[in-house]
Every structure is written in C-alpha cells, then in structure tokens.
Amino acid sequence: MQELGNGVSQMEAHDPAENSLFENMVRVEHDLSDVINALALLGVKRCSQCKQFFRTADPGALFENGHTVCYKCVPEWWSSMSTRLGITERERIEAKLASWLRKHHRAEVVKKTPGKDPDTANTEFQMVAKCVECAGSGKLMEGERCRFCNGFGTVRIVVPK
Numbered sequence: 001m002q003e004l005g006n007g008v009s010q011m012e013a014h015d016p017a018e019n020s021l022f023e024n025m026v027r028v029e030h031d032l033s034d035v036i037n038a039l040a041l042l043g044v045k046r047c048s049q050c051k052q053f054f055r056t057a058d059p060g061a062l063f064e065n066g067h068t069v070c071y072k073c074v075p076e077w078w079s080s081m082s083t084r085l086g087i088t089e090r091e092r093i094e095a096k097l098a099s100w101l102r103k104h105h106r107a108e109v110v111k112k113t114p115g116k117d118p119d120t121a122n123t124e125f126q127m128v129a130k131c132v133e134c135a136g137s138g139k140l141m142e143g144e145r146c147r148f149c150n151g152f153g154t155v156r157i158v159v160p161k
C-alpha cells in the first residue's frame, strides 16, 4: 500500500504545466494529420523527396509511379533511383518518366550522332531512354538500322532550359 501511495503522490507532484504541454503536442499532431488527410481529398500531395506540397490537378508538378516526386527533385531522384532498380523496373519507370517529360516539360527526343558529343549547354535535364521506335534493338522490322536512334537503341530525352 505504501508503494502505491508513493506513486500517487509522485503523480500529483508532477508539473501540471508539463502535462498540458504534452497534451497540446498530442493535439497539434492530431490536427496536422487531419490537415494532411484533408489536403489529399482536395488533390494536394507531398513530394517524397523535398516534402513540399503540390496540386495533383497540375499534371506536370508531380511524377507519380509508386513514388511521388516533384519536377524539381526528379533529376536527383532519378540519378540515384535508376542505379538501384533492376533492368525491367528501370526501363518501365524510364519510359514513363520520358513520356511525362515530353508531355509536360517540352522534352525532346535527341538521337545520338556517331562521333559527336551531345551539346548540354542549353539542357535543364536529360536522361537516356530506350528508343521506343525499335524497342531498343537499334533495328527496324525490315532489319534496317533504326533511323530514330541511329541504330544505338537508346536516345536522349532532353528538357531544354
């Protein structure tokens, strides 16, 4: 009984200000998660990299593929992500990313030219992607060299500055 008595008196001695601070924090956390849920309902999502919020109504703002990444974070995210993925998964996301960049960020398909280094001076972002015309084989159906990628099987997707 004495132990219990001590426990109770210790609880009572606990600083009441500290208790109400804790209660406030719990309430704020609860409110915040309510707000994030409400934002999702309104079509606002958060970039998984920079944690900023973007409107999903703007299709060029966020690239969604299982990960949600804003346009600004895409270059860094893709350079680390592409090295970590298996080839099938990488090609799948790479194709999606390439078409998203072409659709929403004026990206152009640039074929490699033998003996010529790519000009990157006016490039905001670029990535290498499988040529969709020859499915990466470098050859067209008749066996001739694919003219869309000069037979390399890959092209550069370039977002101009």
Ligand SMILES: [Zn+2]
Binding pocket: 047, 048, 049, 050, 051, 052, 069, 070, 071, 072, 073
């Ligand atoms: Zn971001």
Ligand SMILES: [Zn+2]
Binding pocket: 131, 132, 133, 134, 135, 136, 137, 138, 139, 146, 147, 148, 149, 150, 151, 152, 153, 154
């Ligand atoms: Zn090709």
